[in-house]
Amino acid sequence: SQQGEEDPQALSIQEGENATMNCSYKTSINNLQWYRQNSGRGLVHLILIRSNEREKHSGRLRVTLDTSKKSSSLLITASRAADTASYFCSTPGGSEKLVFGKGMKLTVNP
């Protein structure tokens, strides 16, 4: 049961540019999380934003949440080649579960 959907599905940018990814979801949530996955590896948690928060920062990451539009965005500023990865949003799927989107592939060219 897919909940969050990332957009765009793929993004290619130059080093130093900003990258913005969007996530839309369908039902009410109490939090939304973003994860990163380097090729062939497991996912790594980036940031969690609660439903009563509109914006959150962590280093070069900025996440926004608009519960009225059921959408979130992840902004990576001053991107680096090491940011090349797939990015996933996830939302609660009942009890302790998380439901993930299909992911967005970011390529940062040096």
Added chain:
Amino acid sequence: DVKVTQSSRYLVKRTGEKVFLECVQDMDHENMFWYRQDPGLGLRLIYFSYDVKMKEKGDIPEGYSVSREKKERFSLILESASTNQTSMYLCASSLGARAGELFFGEGSRLTVL
């Protein structure tokens, strides 16, 4: 740091074989999960466990079973592997907080011939 360890990074098995994928976490987390990841389909939940000997089906449990005899270990079992179970399998754990942060292992890439 939380560490989730999956026993095998790469496995090649034959159709009909019984396959065990092992996952161990070292942070006393209550919840453990098995996902499979396929191109174009994202991550899909197979099974999860919120306590020792407790399990719940996820979205795609058919063809799989799980075992959680100890809090730190969660095993995924393919009773009779089939080619459509060729996939990347990801184990994760989390504290008891509702739908909180997941900690993932490095994944086990299974090929069934």
